Amino acid sequence: MSYTNFPSKLLENAVAEFSKLPGIGRKTALRLVLHLLNQPKEDVHKFGSSITQLRDEIKHCSSCYNISDTEICDICANPKRDHETICVVESIRDVMSIERTQQYNGIYHVLGGIISPMDGIGPSDLQIDPLIVKANEGKMKEVILALSTTMEGDTTNFYLYKKLNKFNINITTIARGVSIGDELEYTDEITLGRSILHRTPFDQNL
Amino acid sequence: MSYTNFPSKLLENAVAEFSKLPGIGRKTALRLVLHLLNQPKEDVHKFGSSITQLRDEIKHCSSCYNISDTEICDICANPKRDHETICVVESIRDVMSIERTQQYNGIYHVLGGIISPMDGIGPSDLQIDPLIVKANEGKMKEVILALSTTMEGDTTNFYLYKKLNKFNINITTIARGVSIGDELEYTDEITLGRSILHRTPFDQNL
Structure with missing residues (x-):
């Protein structure tokens, strides 16, 4: 049987691209791609351009190297x-x-x-x-x-x-x-040891 | 504090687009987008165009409505x-x-x-x-x-x-x-009932 994989090169290509993403296997990739296939064309174009535009136009704050749309990020400019x-x-x-x-x-x-x-x-x-x-x-x-x-x-x-x-x-x-919220019983000993070593004065407001 | 969300509109936009996908929440979307940000520009363009190209150029077999790159899919043409x-x-x-x-x-x-x-x-x-x-x-x-x-x-x-x-x-x-591989004990009764109703002659080759 010649047809063992994808019925379309375009589909296969899109699935291959999606499965390069971390934590996305071939099955999930196919599900995502078929979902996008069912969306209106303009939505799919918005999806595609959102990521290429980000990659092309992204700037890093020249002071702190945080991602920013401006030369200096909002935090450094504040x-x-x-x-x-x-x-x-x-x-x-x-x-x-x-x-x-x-x-x-x-x-x-x-x-x-x-x-x-x-x-x-x-x-x-x-x-x-x-x-x-x-x-x-x-x-x-x-x-x-x-x-x-x-x-x-x-x-x-x-x-x-x-x-x-x-x-x-x-x-x-x-x-x-x-x-916060952890039980001592299940805390690993290195963490527990450090937390005793670096104990802080009791503060009833915290 | 003015800066409670994303440091960049472009980033926010890309994350919003990714979190529209089924089963992808905001956290996963951010992880995927930051991963793509770290990839070479041409790879990100390949990613973006793979999906827009698929959406724009995909054809459905005019006979069986399967996805196909051609007017008649490989299966119908065989x-x-x-x-x-x-x-x-x-x-x-x-x-x-x-x-x-x-x-x-x-x-x-x-x-x-x-x-x-x-x-x-x-x-x-x-x-x-x-x-x-x-x-x-x-x-x-x-x-x-x-x-x-x-x-x-x-x-x-x-x-x-x-x-x-x-x-x-x-x-x-x-x-x-x-x-195949299921234990009877854990099979729901409707399935089990049907499997008895529709029993088939024993075939030692299967």
């Missing part, structure tokens, strides 16, 4: 924010997560990744040099290292600490401890 | 296939599933949906009339109704049966029964 406190994050997703907490009023520095020798990502692939330049200009009071608690995160933290240590800057990391 | 046996399916996905079994040598008729009053889909929204026309031409010996075993599938089966019954055509449905 005079009400504390420009002497810089939170170092891996990606724009982390900026969005921290912003959503509404607990932070400083600015950010987006590394664009994390040191990961396994994936061939070294310090030179990340926006580390601009951070050192900023530190050298003497305008920073505090750098908050807000990276993942993985081996790669710890490696990157250590690398940044070594680079920033010679400046007169307060280097902090986000608190590690038991998540 | 002289080795039995053109007097027509398998009625809901969508092109079902054609692909049945073809994969390599057990069927007839041709297909793709309805393009299923009668579903809840979703506002009636017989006139489906390719039912062309099937009746084909039946009327007297070239069919057998129509196999291969629709889902849902209420909508049964409704559509019944509607098609009423329409096709007046012609001298053998109307069959795919066998219902216990799936």
Whole structure:
């Protein structure tokens, strides 16, 4: 039987493109493509151009490397924010997560990744040099290292600490401890150990 | 804080488009969009055009309504296939599933949906009339109704049966029964009941 796969090259091509996306297998890709096939032409064009336009026209803030439609992003351009406190994050997703907490009023520095020798990502692939330049200009009071608690995160933290240590800057990391809503019984011992080591004064308002 | 959502309209737009896809929420959409942002420009353009091109240029076989790059699909154009046996399916996905079994040598008729009053889909929204026309031409010996075993599938089966019954055509449905690999204990009683009612002679070769 000659017809074992897709009845159309165009269909096969679209499915192949969709299944390149992370977490999307061939079956899901086919479902998504067939869904789009059933949509009006203009909607499908809007879908296609939304992503190509984003890729073509996206800018990164020239100060913090966050994604931005303008030369300087809204956060860096905001005079009400504390420009002497810089939170170092891996990606724009982390900026969005921290912003959503509404607990932070400083600015950010987006590394664009994390040191990961396994994936061939070294310090030179990340926006580390601009951070050192900023530190050298003497305008920073505090750098908050807000990276993942993985081996790669710890490696990157250590690398940044070594680079920033010679400046007169307060280097902090986000608190590690038991998540809110977690039961102690199910908390891993490293987290629990750290949470006891770094215990904080009791605050009845929290 | 003014910045509660996306740092870029372009990004927000792309995420909104992706989250229109079935089963894709805002978080997954953001992950997919950020993944595409990290890809080379030409790859993103290939992705975008694969789907718009498909939507613009896709053809349906003028005989069976299967998706096809040509006026008549490969299956309908194949002289080795039995053109007097027509398998009625809901969508092109079902054609692909049945073809994969390599057990069927007839041709297909793709309805393009299923009668579903809840979703506002009636017989006139489906390719039912062309099937009746084909039946009327007297070239069919057998129509196999291969629709889902849902209420909508049964409704559509019944509607098609009423329409096709007046012609001298053998109307069959795919066998219902216990799936291969299933344990009887966990099979629902309707399926089990039908499988006993429609028992078949034992064949030691199967």
